[in-house]
Amino acid sequence: MINFSLPITDSFKALDAAARDRILVLDGAMGTMIQTLNMTEEDFTANGHIHGPGCRHHQSDHPQKGNNDLLVLTQPKAVEDIQLQFALAGADILETNTFSSTTIAQADYGLETAVHDLNVAGAQVARRAADRAQAEDGRPRYVAGAVGPTNRTASISPDVNDPGYRAVTFDDLRRAYGQQIDGLIEGGSDLILIETIFDTLNAKAALFAAFESFAKIGRRLPLMISGTITDASGRTLSGQTPTAFWHSVRHARPFTVGLNCALGADAMRPHLAELSGVAETMICAYPNAGLPNAFGQYDEEPDDTASKVAVFAKEGLVNVVGGCCGTTPEHIRAIAEQVAPYAPRKPRGTNNV
Numbered sequence: 001m002i003n004f005s006l007p008i009t010d011s012f013k014a015l016d017a018a019a020r021d022r023i024l025v026l027d028g029a030m031g032t033m034i035q036t037l038n039m040t041e042e043d044f045t046a047n048g049h050i051h052g053p054g055c056r057h058h059q060s061d062h063p064q065k066g067n068n069d070l071l072v073l074t075q076p077k078a079v080e081d082i083q084l085q086f087a088l089a090g091a092d093i094l095e096t097n098t099f100s101s102t103t104i105a106q107a108d109y110g111l112e113t114a115v116h117d118l119n120v121a122g123a124q125v126a127r128r129a130a131d132r133a134q135a136e137d138g139r140p141r142y143v144a145g146a147v148g149p150t151n152r153t154a155s156i157s158p159d160v161n162d163p164g165y166r167a168v169t170f171d172d173l174r175r176a177y178g179q180q181i182d183g184l185i186e187g188g189s190d191l192i193l194i195e196t197i198f199d200t201l202n203a204k205a206a207l208f209a210a211f212e213s214f215a216k217i218g219r220r221l222p223l224m225i226s227g228t229i230t231d232a233s234g235r236t237l238s239g240q241t242p243t244a245f246w247h248s249v250r251h252a253r254p255f256t257v258g259l260n261c262a263l264g265a266d267a268m269r270p271h272l273a274e275l276s277g278v279a280e281t282m283i284c285a286y287p288n289a290g291l292p293n294a295f296g297q298y299d300e301e302p303d304d305t306a307s308k309v310a311v312f313a314k315e316g317l318v319n320v321v322g323g324c325c326g327t328t329p330e331h332i333r334a335i336a337e338q339v340a341p342y343a344p345r346k347p348r349g350t351n352n353v
């Protein structure tokens with residue numbers, strides 16, 4: 001299924017050229033920005049009027065407060081404004097607000113039927129923010145269709161008494177991711193970002209699905225793959241070191257491989273150095289704004305996060321940097337300023353394009 005003979009898109013070529021020229025900047029956290037808006041249940045559902053780009057209505061009897069992805073349908077302007085703030089702060093790549101827009105994750109909210117619309121609209125909203133930023137300062141922005149891990153894991157049993165049990169299969173994930181990625185491409189994504197990977201098998205299902213989607217449109221988009229280290233010994237939840245993680249995904253020839261979330265930049269650095277030492281492709285890193293406090297909030301100041309991320313750049317470890325949980329437009333502005341003097345890491349291979 002994985003077919004590298006498909007032509008790459010024009011924006012793939014432009015993105016690749018830009019990444020060889022300088023360190024690119026990815027945006028920051030959508031979730032923590034949405035929290036500051038203190039939206040109510042009525043805001044989340046637009047008073048019960050949930051409809052997609054084609055005016056198809058969606059209904060659910062579950063509460064929707066906290067279903068951040070739904071806001072691309074019900075409060076698109078709020079999401080677009082946050083993305084525009086990140087873009088004007090210096091982000092080259094804007095993530096769609098679609099981290100949980102799969103049937104598997106939306107089942108928690110009874111909105112499985114809205115998944116296609118969530119992804120199409122999620123990409124359209126980010127595209128509008130990208131185009132507005134480009135109109136303002138002339139710099140191109142790229143839309144990254146964001147694909148999260150879902151809330152189920154294909155390689156570990158959730159039941160300690162039944163280690164062979166799986167709450168989800170590879171094919172369930174492949175189908176759900178395929179539906180998501182088709183929508184993200186239809187809505188105008190320039191690339192697909194498979195992020196916060198805690199289970200490599202889930203990510204492999206997403207990669208397989210991405211190539212199925214590329215075959216449908218006859219073109220190949222850039223893939224960014226980002227794992228998350230959840231364990232003090234430097235492993236993912238499914239038990240892999242950064243080196244093992246790279247060897248599990250390199251067959252997809254990603255544009256970037258990297259790490260995000262879970263840790264602040266300091267704790268991420270050795271794992272990133274390991275990945276940078278083994279991966280032939282470009283490297284992406286977007287840590288949280290430090291570690292959460294007792295209330296689950298992130299207090300690391302923009303300049304602190306930025307000076308730690310700038311160490312990655314100074315050491316020649318990175319090609320794309322940004323922020324995960326707790327990072328605001330001010331964090332992204334500081335990161336963009338502090339990495340600007342440094343050259344991007346030179347990938348040792350050319351397996352991205």
Ligand SMILES: [Zn+2]
Pocket residue numbers: 260261262288324325
């Ligand atoms: Zn995070």
